[in-house]
Structures are given as structure tokens and as C-alpha cells.
Amino acid sequence: MPHFMCLLYDDQKTFDRMSPEEMQKAMEKYMAWRKEPFTVDGKRLENDLGKVIRPGAAHGAPTATDGPFSESKEILGGYYTIEAADYGDAAKITLTHPHLEYGGTIELRKIAGS
Amino acid sequence: MSQTDSGAAADQPGVLIEHLFRRHAGKMVSHLTRLLGPAHLSIAEEAVQDSMLRAISSWPYDGIPRNPEGWLFRVAHNSAIDALRHRRMAGSKSAELTAELRRAASHPVLEQTFRDDELSLIFMCCHPAIPPDSRIALSLKTACGFSVREVARALLAAEDAIAQRIVRAKKQIRDQRLSIEMPSGHDLEERIDSVLAVIYSMFNEGYSAHEGEDLIRLELCREALRLGLLIASSEWGRPKVHALVALMALQTARIRARVDEAGDLVLLDDQDPTQWDHQLIALGFHHFDRAIGGADVSRYHIESAIAVHHAQPATDWRAILELYDQLLELDPGSAVVRLNRAVAVARVDGATAALAAIEPLSRDRSLAGYHLREAVRAHFLMETGEKEEAASAFRAALACRCSMPERRFLERKLQQCLSG
Numbered sequence: 001m002p003h004f005m006c007l008l009y010d011d012q013k014t015f016d017r018m019s020p021e022e023m024q025k026a027m028e029k030y031m032a033w034r035k036e037p038f039t040v041d042g043k044r045l046e047n048d049l050g051k052v053i054r055p056g057a058a059h060g061a062p063t064a065t066d067g068p069f070s071e072s073k074e075i076l077g078g079y080y081t082i083e084a085a086d087y088g089d090a091a092k093i094t095l096t097h098p099h100l101e102y103g104g105t106i107e108l109r110k111i112a113g114s
Numbered sequence: 115m116s117q118t119d120s121g122a123a124a125d126q127p128g129v130l131i132e133h134l135f136r137r138h139a140g141k142m143v144s145h146l147t148r149l150l151g152p153a154h155l156s157i158a159e160e161a162v163q164d165s166m167l168r169a170i171s172s173w174p175y176d177g178i179p180r181n182p183e184g185w186l187f188r189v190a191h192n193s194a195i196d197a198l199r200h201r202r203m204a205g206s207k208s209a210e211l212t213a214e215l216r217r218a219a220s221h222p223v224l225e226q227t228f229r230d231d232e233l234s235l236i237f238m239c240c241h242p243a244i245p246p247d248s249r250i251a252l253s254l255k256t257a258c259g260f261s262v263r264e265v266a267r268a269l270l271a272a273e274d275a276i277a278q279r280i281v282r283a284k285k286q287i288r289d290q291r292l293s294i295e296m297p298s299g300h301d302l303e304e305r306i307d308s309v310l311a312v313i314y315s316m317f318n319e320g321y322s323a324h325e326g327e328d329l330i331r332l333e334l335c336r337e338a339l340r341l342g343l344l345i346a347s348s349e350w351g352r353p354k355v356h357a358l359v360a361l362m363a364l365q366t367a368r369i370r371a372r373v374d375e376a377g378d379l380v381l382l383d384d385q386d387p388t389q390w391d392h393q394l395i396a397l398g399f400h401h402f403d404r405a406i407g408g409a410d411v412s413r414y415h416i417e418s419a420i421a422v423h424h425a426q427p428a429t430d431w432r433a434i435l436e437l438y439d440q441l442l443e444l445d446p447g448s449a450v451v452r453l454n455r456a457v458a459v460a461r462v463d464g465a466t467a468a469l470a471a472i473e474p475l476s477r478d479r480s481l482a483g484y485h486l487r488e489a490v491r492a493h494f495l496m497e498t499g500e501k502e503e504a505a506s507a508f509r510a511a512l513a514c515r516c517s518m519p520e521r522r523f524l525e526r527k528l529q530q531c532l533s534g
Contacts, residue, residue, distance in 0.1 A: 015167055019261030020135035023166050028130060030174035044175030047168070078175045 029098035139259030191219035357405035357414035367394035465497035485514035
């Protein structure tokens with residue numbers, strides 16, 4: 001079956017004002033999704049802002065500067081690989097992810113050759 | 115993060131103990147507050163919040179660690195160390211505290227130590243220097259792991275007001291340099307009374323849901339019971355502590371039976387004892403036995419004795435009336451006690467006598483807007499056959515704030531008055 005990648009962008013502010021009980025509830029939803037048989041793998045990205053590598057301006061050398069990569073308030077928190085028949089099916093699965101309930105967005109891409 | 119507990123990964127069942135985060139938050143805030151000193155209560159709270167934020171951004175990918183509490187414990191310590199570094203507190207105090215935190219983080223903490231820390235924090239939250247209306251809010255926020263919003267919901271207050279009460283309490287803690295050490299001698303007995311009063315009103319807030327059908331209020335009862343048990347099992351477990359625990363356990367045991375499957379109110383006579391939580395009933399009886407060991411008779415003793423009667427298959431209303439008489443002697447000013455006593459009067463001497471007993475309460479300001487004053491009166495009037503007056507009393511009750519099950523009940527009763 002084809003594999004798809006779900007890239008999870010976090011809205012960092014969402015959980016800030018949550019109570020421990022609410023955070024645990026959210027955690028349980030995330031864990032339940034992860035346990036579903038369609039999930040093949042998941043990896044977290046370090047919670048720092050990373051580096052941005054850009055080509056240099058005319059004739060200049062490429063540069064590496066501190067992140068974030070984009071101006072948006074969302075940062076890429078991690079990804080999951082899921083198994084699905086096609087994009088329609090993969091989207092249906094991704095729409096059930098609790099991340100959406102907590103203000104995050106998910107980018108869904110098909111892994112080539114899978 | 116050490117290898118031992120972050121390497122758990124995806125094969126973990128992914129199940130957390132119920133309320134783990136909230137319980138753990140209370141424990142950790144208590145523990146860090148003892149290490150850092152009460153003036154840094156906010157640093158402790160932020161460090162604990164931070165540890166949970168980190169958990170939520172990593173566990174969904176890495177899996178729940180083998181020892182979630184240990185993980186949170188270490189991350190919270192590290193976060194507190196970072197916070198100290200950023201704040202660069204005056205003098206070398208910061209270095210000392212950091213060393214202390216490092217030491218604490220590398221040693222497993224015994225459950226007993228956590229319990230002692232939690233007790234110390236609650237005792238501090240109930241310090242006489244803290245305004246009485248701030249004590250419950252502060253206890254719930256720090257020792258019970260509630261958020262400001264949850265405290266507000268549980269106490270039926272505005273979020274801003276609760277936030278302010280907590281800020282005021284923390285200011286008192288700093289300004290008056292309150293200690294987290296347990297008081298001794300006369301101060302200790304006084305403080306125990308203050309702690310019990312806070313737990314008692316915490317429980318009552320949860321037990322008498324004034325409006326809505328909010329589960330957080332049941333949590334308030336459970337939390338009050340948990341704190342009571344914590345003290346009862348410590349060296350500060352006096353007979354009055356056991357009496358309060360007995361009262362709360364017996365009342366909580368019957369909560370489920372007060373509402374039927376449709377969410378409607380079930381009156382005492384119609385309650386099904388098989389719906390009671392028999393473990394809690396047993397717990398209540400156990401603590402009641404321990405309460406009657408001393409010479410001292412507190413209001414908790416009398417109220418738990420009443421609760422014991424209500425937890426029997428056949429209710430002895432005459433005995434209950436006598437207990438209310440005793441309670442009234444201890445607390446002659448309480449209109450609520452008089453109102454409850456009248457219910458027992460009705461059972462023993464009839465509704466006419468009960469109406470006479472509540473007559474003086476009709477002008478009592480402390481009961482203004484209290485739906486039960488009108489509802490109880492309406493009930494007595496129905497029994498004496500004065501249907502029109504009963505109907506207007508039910509209408510008066512419905513004009514007050516009350517919970518949805520109560521509202522539906524009162525509306526049904528009003529219809530009965532009008533149709534009969």
C-alpha cells in the first residue's frame with residue numbers, strides 16, 4: 001500500500017494555558033491516533049528553531065542562519081508515515097488527527113515509489 | 115533526557131493513569147516550592163507547566179516513557195534551573211538553589227516526601243495571613259493541579275476574579291515571607307482548623323452544584339476527600355480530621371444515587387442504595403470510628419453522624435433531629451443548618467411544625483436567592499395541602515439559580531401543584 005507523510009505544524013500557543021488535566025486528555029487522543037494500525041512510523045523534530053540554509057546573493061556564498069524557517073507562528077513539530085490506498089483515503093485518516101482540534105495544521109504528501 | 119526512559123518508543127501501550135498529570139502537577143509544585151522556597155511558587159508552577167508542554171510535544175512521537183512521572187520530574191527540575199538562571203536572582207542564592215535542585219533531581223524522591231511536601235504546601239495555602247477567600251483558590255491552583263479556568267468553573271466565579279485572588283495570595287506569601295514549614299503548638303491547631311475549613315468548603319462547593327451539570331464539581335468533592343485523607347493518614351490526623359473525612363466519604367458515596375439515568379433528581383426516599391459506592395461507605399464508617407475516639411466534638415463530628423444515619427437502610431429521623439439540635443447549639447447563627455433541621459422536623463413532627471420552624475428564615479438575608487429555602491417551604495406547603503401557596507413557593511424557587519436536574523424537578527413539582 002502507498003505510504004504518505006503527515007507533516008504536523010504546531011501552533012505553539014495552543015497548550016500554554018491548558019490545565020494538566022486538559023493536556024492529559026489531549027495527550028491521550030494523540031496516543032490513540034498513533035496506535036492505529038495505519039501509522040507506520042513517527043518522528044519528532046527537536047523543539048528548537050533550527051537553521052535556515054539559503055543560497056548567497058549574487059556571487060556570494062550560501063549562508064546558514066538561525067531559524068525559524070518561515071515567518072509564520074507555526075513550526076514543524078514532527079511527522080508520521082501512514083499507510084493508505086490513495087490520497088482520498090490518506091486525507092480521511094489525517095482528518096481524524098487530534099492535532100487539528102488543537103489548532104495545528106497538517107501537510108499531507110505521498111511518498112514517491114511507495 | 116536519559117536513555118532509560120526516553121527509549122520506550124512506540125511499543126508502549128500508550129495509556130496514562132487517570133488524572134496522572136493533575137496529580138503529578140500538585141505533587142511537583144509542592145516539591146519544587148519546598149526546594150525553592152514559597153517566594154518562588156510561580157517558578158515552581160511554570161516549571162511544572164513547562165514539563166507538561168514538553169511532554170505533549172514529544173510523547174505523541176516518541177511514545178509514553180516507561181516512567182512518565184520520572185520523566186516529568188526531571189524535566190521540571192531542569193526547567194526550574196533554567197528559570198533561575200534567567201532571572202539571575204540577587205546574590206549567590208540562585209547558585210545555592212540550583213545546586214539544591216540538581217541534587218534533588220538526581221535522587222529518587224520517596225512517596226512519603228511528596229506527601230509531606232504536599233501537606234506543607236496546603237498548610238501554607240491556609241495560612242491566616244492569606245485572605246480566606248483566596249485560600250481555596252490557591253490550594254486548588256497549586257496543590258491540586260487545577261488551572262485558573264478550572265478553579266473559576268469549580269467555584270462558579272469569574273476567571274479574572276480567581277486570577278486576582280491568586281495573585282493577592284502570592285503577594286502575601288512574598289511580602290510576609292510565609293514559611294512552608296509546618297507550624298507548631300497553638301499555631302498548629304489553629305492551622306489545622308483553617309485547613310479543615312478550606313477542605314470543608316471545597317467539598318460543599320462541589321457537592322451542592324448550584325447550576326449546570328459540570329463534572330469538574332464532582333472532581334472538587336474527590337479532591338477535597340483526597341486532601342482530607344492525606345491529612346488523616348499523617349501525624350496531624352486528629353479525630354476532627356477523621357470526622358470530616360467520614361462526612362465527605364459518606365456524602366460522595368451517595369452522589370451517583372442523587373441523579374437517575376435521565377439526569378433527573380432522585381429524592382432521598384427514592385434513592386437506590388445499590389447505587390451507592392460501597393467502598394466509600396466503608397471508608398466513611400472506618401473514619402467515623404476513628405473520629406469518635408477523642409473528647410472533642412466538632413461540627414464535622416455531628417455532620418458525619420448525620421451522614422452515617424443517611425447511609426443506613428432505614429433512616430432514624432428522630433436521631434437526626436437530635437443531631438441537628440446539637441449542630442445548632444454549636445452554630446446558632448447558621449440559617450442553612452436551621453433549614454436542614456426543618457426537614458428532620460417535618461419527618462418527626464409533621465409539615466405544620468416544620469413550616470413553623472422555617473418561618474423565621476423567610477426574612478434571613480443569608481438565604482436570599484437560595485432556591486432550597488423556597489423549595490423546602492413549597493414541599494411542606496404541599497404536604498399540608500396548601501397548593502396555591504406551594505405553587506407560588508415553587509415559582510420563587512425557580513426564580514433562583516440552581517442546577518439543571520433541580521430545575522427540572524421543581525418544574526415537575528409545580529405542574530403537580532397546578533394540576534392537582
